[in-house]
Amino acid sequence: MQLAEHSWPEIEAYCREDSLAVVPLGSTEQHGPHLPEGTDHMIAEALARKATERTGYLCTPPITVGVSSHHRQFHGTMSVDPPAFRDYVESLSRSLTEHGIDRIVYVNAHGGNINHLREVGRRLREDDTAYAIEWMWNESIPDLVDDLFEHNGPHGGPKETAMIQHIAPDLVREERIDDAAQGGATRMDEQELRHHGARTFYDAIDNTENGVLGDQRDATAEKGEVMFDAAVEQLVALLDWLDDKPYEALAAKPHV
Structure with missing residues (x-):
C-alpha cells in the first residue's frame, strides 16, 4: 500500500487494522561512470514497493538523499550531515507513530546510512515510541551475491549494476561498463586499506x-532479477515476522 497514492481515509482504515510501515531509503551519489546517481534509492524503493504490494503493508515515499560525504569529490553527489x-x-x-504505527522497517540500500x-x-525504542529496524538488501542474501559474482565489490560493482539492469535498464550506460571495471578497483584486497591495524x-x-569497486563485467539483468526476487522474499518474511510479534516482545526490557 503506497501511502502517497492513497487518501487519508484509506490510510486511516489501514491504521485501524495494522501498525507496520516500510520506509525506503538510499542516497543520491556517484556510482561510477555507468550507473545513475539514484542507484541506491531506486533499488530501495523498488524492493519496498514490491514487498508491500505482495503483503499490503504501508510504504512511505522514499528518502532519496543520505549520508554520502565520502563520495563528495565526484560530481552530483548529494549528502546531508549525519546529525541532520x-x-x-x-x-x-x-510522525508515523501519531497515526498508530508502532513498528517500522527502514528498507535501506546505502551503506553510509x-x-x-x-x-x-x-532512540525510538528507548523511549517506547516504536520498534524500528534497518534492513539492507544485500545483507539479506550474502551467499547468493557471492555465488553470482567473482568480485562483487561494495560500491558500483556488479551487484548494483545487475540490480539496475533489472529494474531500470535504460539508465545503465552499458558502453561504459568496461571502462568502469578497468578504471576502478576490481579487488578490494588490491587496495592498501589498513596500515598496522588502522x-x-x-x-x-x-x-x-x-x-x-568490483568487476561489473559479469553483471546481467538476469542475475539482477535473481537477487531482486530473493531479497524481496527475505523482506516479505521480515515484515510478516515483525507484524506477528506482540509489541511487548519488541519493546525495551526493564532495568533488572
Missing part, C-alpha cells in the same frame, strides 16, 4: 579513481 539525517528520519518516524538508522531505531582511508576516491 538522523534527526530527519527520527522526526519522520515519530546503516549506523545512523540503527541509532534512530535505538583504517587509513576516508573517501571513496582514496581507493578508486572512477568511483567503483
Whole structure:
C-alpha cells in the first residue's frame, strides 16, 4: 500500500487494522561512470514497493538523499550531515507513530546510512515510541551475491549494476561498463586499506579513481532479477515476522 497514492481515509482504515510501515531509503551519489546517481534509492524503493504490494503493508515515499560525504569529490553527489539525517528520519518516524504505527522497517540500500538508522531505531525504542529496524538488501542474501559474482565489490560493482539492469535498464550506460571495471578497483584486497591495524582511508576516491569497486563485467539483468526476487522474499518474511510479534516482545526490557 503506497501511502502517497492513497487518501487519508484509506490510510486511516489501514491504521485501524495494522501498525507496520516500510520506509525506503538510499542516497543520491556517484556510482561510477555507468550507473545513475539514484542507484541506491531506486533499488530501495523498488524492493519496498514490491514487498508491500505482495503483503499490503504501508510504504512511505522514499528518502532519496543520505549520508554520502565520502563520495563528495565526484560530481552530483548529494549528502546531508549525519546529525541532520538522523534527526530527519527520527522526526519522520515519530510522525508515523501519531497515526498508530508502532513498528517500522527502514528498507535501506546505502551503506553510509546503516549506523545512523540503527541509532534512530535505538532512540525510538528507548523511549517506547516504536520498534524500528534497518534492513539492507544485500545483507539479506550474502551467499547468493557471492555465488553470482567473482568480485562483487561494495560500491558500483556488479551487484548494483545487475540490480539496475533489472529494474531500470535504460539508465545503465552499458558502453561504459568496461571502462568502469578497468578504471576502478576490481579487488578490494588490491587496495592498501589498513596500515598496522588502522583504517587509513576516508573517501571513496582514496581507493578508486572512477568511483567503483568490483568487476561489473559479469553483471546481467538476469542475475539482477535473481537477487531482486530473493531479497524481496527475505523482506516479505521480515515484515510478516515483525507484524506477528506482540509489541511487548519488541519493546525495551526493564532495568533488572
